[in-house]
Amino acid sequence: MNVTVLYFAGLREALGCDREHLVLPGHVRTAGALREWLRERGGAWSQALSSGSLRIAVDQDVAGADTVLHGGAEVAFFPPVTGG
Amino acid sequence: MGVRVQTEDFDLSAEVAALRAGRPNVGAVACFVGTVRDVNEGAGVASMTLEHYPGMTERALEAIVAQARGRWDLDDCLVVHRVGTLAPLDQIVLVAVSSAHRGEAFAACEFIMDYLKTQAPFWKKESTSQGARWVEARESDDEAAARWR
Numbered sequence: 001m002n003v004t005v006l007y008f009a010g011l012r013e014a015l016g017c018d019r020e021h022l023v024l025p026g027h028v029r030t031a032g033a034l035r036e037w038l039r040e041r042g043g044a045w046s047q048a049l050s051s052g053s054l055r056i057a058v059d060q061d062v063a064g065a066d067t068v069l070h071g072g073a074e075v076a077f078f079p080p081v082t083g084g
Numbered sequence: 085m086g087v088r089v090q091t092e093d094f095d096l097s098a099e100v101a102a103l104r105a106g107r108p109n110v111g112a113v114a115c116f117v118g119t120v121r122d123v124n125e126g127a128g129v130a131s132m133t134l135e136h137y138p139g140m141t142e143r144a145l146e147a148i149v150a151q152a153r154g155r156w157d158l159d160d161c162l163v164v165h166r167v168g169t170l171a172p173l174d175q176i177v178l179v180a181v182s183s184a185h186r187g188e189a190f191a192a193c194e195f196i197m198d199y200l201k202t203q204a205p206f207w208k209k210e211s212t213s214q215g216a217r218w219v220e221a222r223e224s225d226d227e228a229a230a231r232w233r
Contacts (some may be wrong), residue, residue: 009135009161010218034157053221060140062203076137076205080221083134083165083206084177084199 001071003034008078014048024069029051031056031075032065085153085161087145089136091168092230094178103162104182117181122172124219129211132219134167134176134181137205141165150200152181155195156188164197165206195232201225213231 006019028037035056039046056063057076069075096117102112120132149161159182166176179196183189208219 006137008137008205009209040174051232057137057140058204060137060143062144070147078137078205079218081202081205082208082219083136083204084201 001069001073003053003069003073005034005038006074006076006077008076010079011048011054011077014044016044029069031058031063031067034069034075035065035077040079049077051079054078055080056066085149086163087142087149088164089141089145089167090164091166093175094121094164096178098164099164099178100180102111103160103180107120107182109184110182111184112186112189113180113182114186114193115178116193117175118177119174120170120174124210127214129172129210129212131169131171131210133169133211135207135209136167140205144204145200148196150205151199152196153190156183156192158183158188158192162194163200165200165204167206173182195213198225198228198232202229
């Protein structure tokens with residue numbers, strides 16, 4: 001499936017990437033699986049995406065590792081929020 | 085009901101006046117204004133830049149307000165949150181809640197702020213005397229939000 005992945009704040013800086021469009025391999029069906037697949041790139045990807053406090057959103061709603069993805073989904077990874 | 089994310093400053097007086105215009109059933113308006121401080125975590129802060137997730141930010145704020153309206157009997161709610169680069173003394177965020185009586189207004193205003201601090205996708209980057217750094221989320225904010233569960 002095709003997904004758009006967005007990276008925000010300190011995570012974006014660590015990865016040097018703010019967004020990308022990806023075609024996922026068949027076995028990547030959840031947000032958690034996507035995260036692990038991205039970590040396989042190694043280097044900063046492996047490190048930054050392993051943070052225990054990493055947050056995930058799918059289609060602009062709060063999501064978790066088990067959230068199932070669909071074609072055309074917008075997935076976002078970001079650090080804990082600090083607004084207000 | 086209003087939720088706005090904007091770079092421009094807001095006028096508290098004008099926003100409250102608009103919130104309760106023509107609402108004689110309203111007996112209470114509670115407001116919170118968040119402002120930029122010049123010191124954080126031991127370092128002087130020269131400026132702060134707020135980033136957000138366009139689309140999800142508004143959605144998250146609307147969801148937070150909807151929760152408040154479900155829990156308390158409110159007349160209206162307004163959340164205005166600025167983004168972009170701000171300086172010490174600048175206003176960052178406004179939460180205003182109107183209701184018949186003060187109990188609901190005070191509680192809902194605090195609730196909305198506590199949830200905004202933990203759920204709305206904004207991130208702050210500070211420019212300090214020691215360099216630029218991303219502000220870290222605080223456990224006290226998670227604890228404040230947890231109080232409401």
